Amino acid sequence: MREILKVIKNRASVRAFDRSKAVSKEQIEAILEAACLAPSARNTQPWRFYVAESDKEKQRVMQAMSEHNSWANEASFLIVVLADRRNAYRPEERKYYIDIGLCLENILLETVNQGLGACPCAAFDGEKLAKLLELPEYLEPLVIVPIGYEAKGDAFEKVKERYGEVIERAAHKIGGGRSLKECIFKWA
Numbered sequence: 391m392r393e394i395l396k397v398i399k400n401r402a403s404v405r406a407f408d409r410s411k412a413v414s415k416e417q418i419e420a421i422l423e424a425a426c427l428a429p430s431a432r433n434t435q436p437w438r439f440y441v442a443e444s445d446k447e448k449q450r451v452m453q454a455m456s457e458h459n460s461w462a463n464e465a466s467f468l469i470v471v472l473a474d475r476r477n478a479y480r481p482e483e484r485k486y487y488i489d490i491g492l493c494l495e496n497i498l499l500e501t502v503n504q505g506l507g508a509c510p511c512a513a514f515d516g517e518k519l520a521k522l523l524e525l526p527e528y529l530e531p532l533v534i535v536p537i538g539y540e541a542k543g544d545a546f547e548k549v550k551e552r553y554g555e556v557i558e559r560a561a562h563k564i565g566g567g568r569s570l571k572e573c574i575f576k577w578a
């Protein structure tokens with residue numbers, strides 16, 4: 391059971407991809423299967439996926455992406471994780487965001503398990519994407535996950551906070567490095 395910790399430790403955001411290696415349909419399906427096995431409030435399973443694999447579909451998704459995420463162009467495929475508000479638990483309170491977050495983590499961990507890399511992207515224009523993908527109003531695009539084989543020399547430095555250890559975050563200063571003690575709001 392310690393295997394899962396290995397996968398968790400091996401996960402880090404990947405933003406440079408090696409397009410010379412093809413990703414198989416089985417790998418994509420394994421990732422989607424893991425996504426669908428996430429827990430959700432009242433078992434509502436409010437996730438839906440838009441999988442962009444062809445160049446045409448990827449370009450369509452990329453039109454809504456923020457400029458600083460242009461590296462995602464090189465991904466082998468993109469998963470747009472959508473929330474289906476029709477069967478979401480307490481949609482007015484946005485409880486389904488928790489379900490989608492859990493689903494996203496399953497995607498990221500199975501991606502590592504498949505020997506691939508990914509980085510979740512929230513920096514995109516959701517309204518524009520909904521129009522581009524011709525989504526019905528009840529489907530809300532929440533996160534885009536570009537996935538592929540990691541290229542050597544990923545431009546972003548990977549610095550992780552370790553359990554009980556304070557590390558300055560080099561690449562992303564938002565929030566800064568926090569110690570475990572600082573992360574605990576209350577331990578009663």
Ligand SMILES: Cc1cc2nc3c(=O)[nH]c(=O)nc-3n(C[C@H](O)[C@H](O)[C@H](O)COP(=O)(O)O)c2cc1C
Pocket residue numbers: 401402403404405459509510511512513514533548562
């Ligand atoms: C909800 C969410 C949205 C994110 N959006 C972006 C994004 O738009 N672009 C990007 O480069 N990274 C994005 N990230 C990646 C974070 O910057 C990254 O997870 C964080 O710096 C920690 O690094 P790590 O993933 O390597 O542990 C996002 C992460 C999450 C969880």
